[in-house]
Amino acid sequence: MIRGRLHPAVIRTSAGDFRAVFSSRGLAQLQFPSSPPPAPDDDIEQSASAQIAAWKRLTQEALESSLNGRVPAHLPPLDLSQGTEFQQAVWLAMAAIPVGHTKSYGEIAQTIGRPKANRAVGQACGANPIPVLIPCHRVLAANRKIGGFSAGLDWKHRLLAREGVELRAQAV
DNA sequence: ACTGGGTAAACAG
DNA sequence: CTGTTTACCCAGT
Numbered sequence: 001m002i003r004g005r006l007h008p009a010v011i012r013t014s015a016g017d018f019r020a021v022f023s024s025r026g027l028a029q030l031q032f033p034s035s036p037p038p039a040p041d042d043d044i045e046q047s048a049s050a051q052i053a054a055w056k057r058l059t060q061e062a063l064e065s066s067l068n069g070r071v072p073a074h075l076p077p078l079d080l081s082q083g084t085e086f087q088q089a090v091w092l093a094m095a096a097i098p099v100g101h102t103k104s105y106g107e108i109a110q111t112i113g114r115p116k117a118n119r120a121v122g123q124a125c126g127a128n129p130i131p132v133l134i135p136c137h138r139v140l141a142a143n144r145k146i147g148g149f150s151a152g153l154d155w156k157h158r159l160l161a162r163e164g165v166e167l168r169a170q171a172v
Numbered sequence: 173a174c175t176g177g178g179t180a181a182a183c184a185g
Numbered sequence: 186c187t188g189t190t191t192a193c194c195c196a197g198t
Contacts, residue, residue, distance in 0.1 A: 086196060105178050109195095120196040122177045127197085141178065148177030156177090169187090 009056045015067050020059055022052050026077030027059055030130045032151050059133075066132050069162040071099055078130060086112075090124035097138045100163045104142045126150045132159065144168040 006028070011018040016033030055076040062072035080088045089112040097103055103111075105125070106118040114120070121139075128136040131151055137159040141147035145168050149156035160167065 084196075106180095109178090114195080116179095116194050117196070119176065119178045119194060123175085123196065124177095126177050136177080139177080142180080146177095150177065153177090 007052050009052075009059075011056070011060050011063055013060065013064050013067055018063060020056065022055055023079045023081075025079035025081065027055060027130060027133070028079040028082065030059070030063075030133060032131065032155055062133055066135075067159075067162065069099060069164070072133070075133060078133070080129070082129060083124075083127065086114075086117075086120065087124040087127055090121050091128055091130075091134050094125070094128070094136055094139060095134050097135055100165060102138045102140045102144070102160075102165055104140055105147070106142055108139060122147070131155075135159075138163075138165075140167070141170075145170045 005024070007022040009020045009022060011020050011030075018033055019029075019031040020027060021029040058074055058076040062075050065072040080091055083091065090108060093108050093111045094103075104118075105121045106115075109115055109118040109121045112121075125136045125139055126148075128134050131137070137149065137156040139147070144166075146153065146156065146160075147170075157167070
């Protein structure tokens with residue numbers, strides 16, 4: 001996992017309260033608004049350094065922009081050290097997908113030089129620690145079908161809709 | 173050894 | 186042209 005002290009934080013956005021976790025290297029995790037309401041004393045406001053407070057602000061702004069289909073002006077540093085080399089390669093490849101565009105799992109696989117690792121790419125997508133900012137939602141199955149989304153297909157659909165991406169029906 | 177956010181080819185409606 | 190089945194691929198756990 002991640003070394004050193006972790007700093008949880010709540011990121012308020014128009015789409016709900018996201019939960020973030022910062023490591024000493026930057027933003028390490030981001031979670032969609034969900035059930036467990038974070039304990040107030042877990043928020044960084046009280047104990048954290050100015051550095052982390054700044055990252056939190058950047059994260060909040062970047063998130064708000066992304067949720068509205070815009071390109072964030074600045075991103076906080078992302079700590080991907082929790083992933084394997086393969087996963088990090090996948091995440092970086094996803095981060096390079098422009099707003100409003102999509103790629104298939106197979107294309108990502110090709111991009112990172114493992115043309116046949118499409119399935120492993122799917123797995124790496126699911127392991128993406130920082131959804132939205134690392135746009136795992138822009139990765140679709142071949143031929144414009146939506147594929148899956150561990151954080152909930154509704155989120156994937158909503159994010160894509162906000163970016164104006166047209167989808168195709170899906171059976172699954 | 174098994175799983176999964178996949179895929180393409182081969183058939184069936 | 187869509188829906189199902191089948192066989193393969195591959196990193197993570």
